[in-house]
Amino acid sequence: MEIKVLGPGCANCKKLEANVFEAVSQLDVDADIQKIEDIQEIMSYGILSTPGLVVNGKVKVSGKVPSVAEIKAILEG
Amino acid sequence: MWQEAVDWLTYTLLGLDKGSLLGGAINFFIYDMVKIIFLLTLVIYGIAIIRSFIPADKVRAILSSKNEYVGNVLAGLFGIITPFCSCSAVPLFIGFVEAGVPLGVTFSFLVASPMINEIALGLLWSLFGWKIALIYVGSGLVIAIVAGIIIGRLGLERWVEEFVYQIKVGKTATEAMKITWKARSSDAWGYTRALVKKIIPYIAIGIGIGAFIHGYAPEELLSRVAARTNPLAVPTAVLIGIPLYSNAAGTIPIVTALVGKGVPMGTALAFMMSVTALSLPEMVILRKVLKKQLLAVFFGTVGIAIIFTGYLFNLVI
Numbered sequence: 105m106e107i108k109v110l111g112p113g114c115a116n117c118k119k120l121e122a123n124v125f126e127a128v129s130q131l132d133v134d135a136d137i138q139k140i141e142d143i144q145e146i147m148s149y150g151i152l153s154t155p156g157l158v159v160n161g162k163v164k165v166s167g168k169v170p171s172v173a174e175i176k177a178i179l180e181g
Numbered sequence: 182m183w184q185e186a187v188d189w190l191t192y193t194l195l196g197l198d199k200g201s202l203l204g205g206a207i208n209f210f211i212y213d214m215v216k217i218i219f220l221l222t223l224v225i226y227g228i229a230i231i232r233s234f235i236p237a238d239k240v241r242a243i244l245s246s247k248n249e250y251v252g253n254v255l256a257g258l259f260g261i262i263t264p265f266c267s268c269s270a271v272p273l274f275i276g277f278v279e280a281g282v283p284l285g286v287t288f289s290f291l292v293a294s295p296m297i298n299e300i301a302l303g304l305l306w307s308l309f310g311w312k313i314a315l316i317y318v319g320s321g322l323v324i325a326i327v328a329g330i331i332i333g334r335l336g337l338e339r340w341v342e343e344f345v346y347q348i349k350v351g352k353t354a355t356e357a358m359k360i361t362w363k364a365r366s367s368d369a370w371g372y373t374r375a376l377v378k379k380i381i382p383y384i385a386i387g388i389g390i391g392a393f394i395h396g397y398a399p400e401e402l403l404s405r406v407a408a409r410t411n412p413l414a415v416p417t418a419v420l421i422g423i424p425l426y427s428n429a430a431g432t433i434p435i436v437t438a439l440v441g442k443g444v445p446m447g448t449a450l451a452f453m454m455s456v457t458a459l460s461l462p463e464m465v466i467l468r469k470v471l472k473k474q475l476l477a478v479f480f481g482t483v484g485i486a487i488i489f490t491g492y493l494f495n496l497v498i
Contacts, residue, residue, distance in 0.1 A: 112271065143271060143348075143469070150351040152237035152276040153269045167237060167269070171371070 105135040105179065110146045110156035110166075117155040120169045124157070127175035135179075187212040213388045217307045221384075222377055224303035229369035232262050233360065237273065244282045244290070249333055252286035257325040260293025261318065270463065274470050278341065279350045285333015291467075292483055293325035296458035300380060305453075309440075316494075317450060324454075324486040331482055332475075340475035414448045415491035419484060422455025447494025454487045 109124055111117025121139055128135045140146055149158060153167035157175070164178050187208055191197050197204035240259045244252050270291065277287040297318055306314040436449045459480055468476055 114269075143275070144344075146272060147275055147279075147348050148351040150276075152241060152273050154272055168368070168372070 105133060106160050107135050107137045107179075108140050108156075108158040109137070110140045110149060110151060110158060111154040112141055112143065112146070114154070116169050120155040120157060123169065123172050123175055126172045127179060130172065131176055131179060133179065183212060183216055187215065210388055213308070214385065217304060217384055217388070218377065218381065220307035221300065221303035221380075222373055224306065225299045225376055226369055226373040228262050228299045228302075229372045230365060232264075233365045233368060235259065235262065237263070237276075240290075241277055241280050241282060244277065244286055245280045247286075249283050249285060250330065252283060253289040253326045253329045253333070256282075256286045256289035256329065257293040257322045260290045260325055261297045261322070263290075263294045264298065270466050271469055274467070275345050275348055276350060278345055279348065283333055284338055284341070285329045285331075287329075288332045288479065289325045289329025291479075292328050292458065293322060295460070295463065296325065296454055296483075297321040298457055300376070301453060301457055304384075309446075313446070313450075317453075320450075320490045320493075321454065321458075324483065324490065328479075328482040328486055332478060335478070337475050337478060340472040340478075342470050342472060345470050414445075415451050415488050415495070418448050418452035418491065419455040419459075419488055422452045423459045424461055445495045447491040447496075450494055451487050451491030454490065455484070458483055458487065 107124060107128070109117065109121045111120065117139075121137075124137055128137065146154065146156065149156060149163050151163055151166040155166070155169060156163055157165040157170065157178070159178060165174075170178070190211060191204060191208040192199050195207070197207060240263075244256055244259075247255060274287060274291065277290070278284065302314055302318065305317050436444075436453060440446060440449050464476060464480065467479070471479065
């Protein structure tokens with residue numbers, strides 16, 4: 105599973121990244137987690153507000169920080 | 182009702198002397214804390230619910246299909262309910278410009294979003310009543326609309342960093358998600374709780390200082406410095422407000438006490454607007470997409486509009 109956290113590095117983006125790590129470790133799945141800070145690349149996903157959560161190339165969340173439980177639900181599909 | 186309960190708590194339960202400075206200050210502190218937290222929670226939650234119906238991409242779709250003036254007004258209105266995270270400003274700006282939202286309309290949004298925020302709204306409502314809160318929203322909206330129209334008329338597109346126009350914005354790959362009322366409500370509640378928790382310390386410190394001023398500061402001193410007749414009071418208040426961005430929540434209760442001690446409302450409101458709308462971190466972030474000249478026009482226009490509003494309030498109220 106490929107997970108990207110989109111955000112230039114504000115408090116919300118860091119919180120999302122931390123939540124993603126927590127969710128992945130709780131689910132015990134194999135995931136490649138990347139933090140994308142480059143604005144060009146962030147914009148290539150077409151999101152308007154950060155932070156954004158991208159799973160396998162699809163934007164799942166943007167503009168808010170989902171909880172660990174919500175991220176787990178998203179990852180489990 | 183609130184006042185009686187707080188009176189009972191401070192004077193009967195804690196046994197403080199009703200006429201004493203300390204008793205008065207503690208009474209003032211508890212009363213304001215209870216009232217502010219209650220109203221603040223109400224306002225933040227309400228706006229979070231409204232916002233769940235109007236996500237940013239919907240705003241963009243609407244704004245890119247409207248003419249300039251209607252667009253300025255709508256952009257200002259949308260800005261009210263959108264919380265401003267300084268790091269979200271850049272993707273939002275690029276996304277708007279790229280979708281063909283006129284520059285002036287984008288600026289109306291950029292001005293309204295940080296200036297009219299739910300924290301300031303909740304605090305003003307709890308401290309000065311709903312009329313002042315409404316006036317605050319109204320004048321903020323007018324500033325956002327006028328500033329946007331001026332910037333749009335000036336045709337300053339050349340002062341936007343070139344890369345903004347070259348960036349390829351991807352098609353939004355967000356999967357359409359059905360949001361239930363339950364999810365809306367729990368999202369809004371989570372947001373409200375986190376935000377209120379974050380600003381409570383600021384408010385406590387602010388009211389603490391406010392209570393102190395309320396009880397101790399000499400009235401003549403303050404009202405002499407910031408008097409209505411002092412023409413420099415409003416611009417000075419705006420200048421002081423610029424570096425105070427992060428303490429927006431904490432400065433407002435201080436403002437309350439100042440108003441109570443005779444500082445005119447317009448001067449106080451100008452200070453608050455400056456704290457929330459003109460900030461150094463925002464300037465640094467926006468510099469990534471705006472050239473210096475446009476940044477200066479943006480801050481200059483908003484600054485002048487705020488000073489103007491301050492004078493206007495001092496004349497009217």
